Amino acid sequence: MNIQKSKGFTLIELMVVIVIVGIIGTVIFMSVGASFASIGAWGLVILVLALIFLFLSRTLALVLLVVLxxxxxxxxxxxxxxxxxxxxxxxxxxxxxxxxxxxxxxxxxxxxxxx
Structure with a gap:
């Protein structure tokens, strides 16, 4: 009898990881959610713009390397x-x-x- 080892993850392993990440995300959101409510609309706009700037600044260096x-x-x-x-x-x-x-x-x- 030949037993082949698979190189991937089983469905149960993936579901367990998704549940753990969901629990951690919920705990973080509940602890940070109150501070989001207190900063107001302009604070959220500035936060989103800061996250976009952070993403673009990290990817811009790679794009410059690839293109230029x-x-x-x-x-x-x-x-x-x-x-x-x-x-x-x-x-x-x-x-x-x-x-x-x-x-x-x-x-x-x-x-x-x-x-």
Whole structure:
């Protein structure tokens, strides 16, 4: 009899995690809810704008790296994502973190005309 181990979570495990997160969220909301009521509408607007600014400031750095510096893809090594950039003049793509040596990639050489 072959017993195969699955690499995923069972439905019961996921439901237990969701229930635990829900309980923790409820406790936090009940303790913080009174302070939200006391800050008023403008306070909530400022809080939401601050959260949006925090999110955008963290993602803007990644967007600038991807767009301006020419990072073409992200490699997934386990649970660790690393940004790598394509450099057509190099023998292989270079990653930001030096401890990863990516697999060599082929570079496309322009065709040379024979006269």
């Amino acid at each position: 510096l020419g990072f073409a893809f992200f490699t997934d090594r386990g649970a660790d994502f690393r940004a790598c950039m394509d450099n057509p003049n190099a023998e292989f793509s270079k990653c930001i973190n030096a401890d990863i040596q990516p697999a060599p990639t082929e570079t496309v050489q322009p065709e040379q005309s024979v006269n």
